[in-house]
Amino acid sequence: MNFYGLFGESLVHSHSPSLHKLIYQKIGLDAAYKLFAFPPTQLKQAMDGVRTLSIKGVNVTIPYKEAVIPYLDEIGPFAKKLGAVNTIENVNGKLIGHNTDYxxxxxxxxxxxxxxxxxxxxxxxxxxxxxxxxxxxxxxxxxxxxxxxxxxxxxxxxxxxxxxxxxxxxxxxxxxxxxxxxxxxxxxxxxxxxxxxxxxxxxxxxxxxxxxxxxxxxxxxxxxxxxxxxGLDMLVGQAVRAVEIWEKCSIDEQVTKELISEWKKRHGESL
Structure with missing residues (x-):
């Protein structure tokens, strides 16, 4: 099983774990997604922890999208252009920053x-x-x-x-x-x-x-x-792209549409 997560300062009400669980179910992936909330003073330790614990990848949210950059081994050209990282890929201890928010x-x-x-x-x-x-x-x-x-x-x-x-x-x-x-x-x-x-x-x-x-x-x-x-479409879209990066796969556009529809139904939103 692969382990993933979300880095942020306040994550109590984040929907990301349940969203990623839904994505994994849709594509038949054996994986787990956890929340990692910590203050800015512990950012370096958190990044070291990704390597130490062999976490395969993490998403990054407020206030760390720019702050994580100095702790990365490599930054994709797109993330470099934007000056912001929201997805980190762990390739055998090498941390690579990406941006899927675009x-x-x-x-x-x-x-x-x-x-x-x-x-x-x-x-x-x-x-x-x-x-x-x-x-x-x-x-x-x-x-x-x-x-x-x-x-x-x-x-x-x-x-x-x-x-x-x-x-x-x-x-x-x-x-x-x-x-x-x-x-x-x-x-x-x-x-x-x-x-x-x-x-x-x-x-x-x-x-x-x-x-x-x-x-x-x-x-x-x-x-x-x-x-x-x-921001729901953006949440789902960036999460799907992150999974594609982590798992080196391609997720069909129809799957993304189904994810958005199912998410809205679960949370009582009108389509």
């Missing part, structure tokens, strides 16, 4: 036939997940991206990318509004990164959070007749 985010858009070409997007947050979303949008023809950060002065603007703060974002409007921050995540379910007034100036709202399935951010969008999507 394909996961693409699934959110493709399943809804949402086209970003020529559009304007505002991304809330400037961490690892934000970089992944930014790269996907750039690769698919976005016209302009505004990235909202608590410290925008740390970044450099480009021709089609500008950084701003949470005070000035209230003056922006566009097509896509994407929350990559943890604001609104369980248990702080009443929080929202932007006010209802700001939300009204966009057509499509995406929240990478999937627990709760409808954040206050998305609820405000729905009540204002906006198109909304949570």
């Amino acid at each position: 394909s996961g985010f693409g699934l959110v858009l493709s399943r809804r036939n949402w086209d970003v070409n020529g559009k304007i997007a505002v991304i809330l947050g400037s961490g690892g997940a934000s970089k992944t979303v930014e790269a996907y949008l750039m690769d698919h023809g976005i016209q302009m991206i505004y990235i909202v950060s608590r410290n925008p002065e740390r970044f450099k603007d480009t021709k089609n990318k500008q950084y701003t703060n949470y005070e000035d974002v209230q003056y922006l409007k566009g097509d896509f509004l994407i929350n990559t921050s943890p604001v609104g995540m369980y248990p702080n379910v009443n929080e929202t990164p932007l006010s209802e007034t700001s939300i009204q100036r966009f057509d499509y709202l995406i929240d990478l959070i999937y627990n709760p399935s409808e954040t206050t951010f998305l609820k405000l969008g729905r009540e204002n007749n906006k198109q909304t999507a949570n």
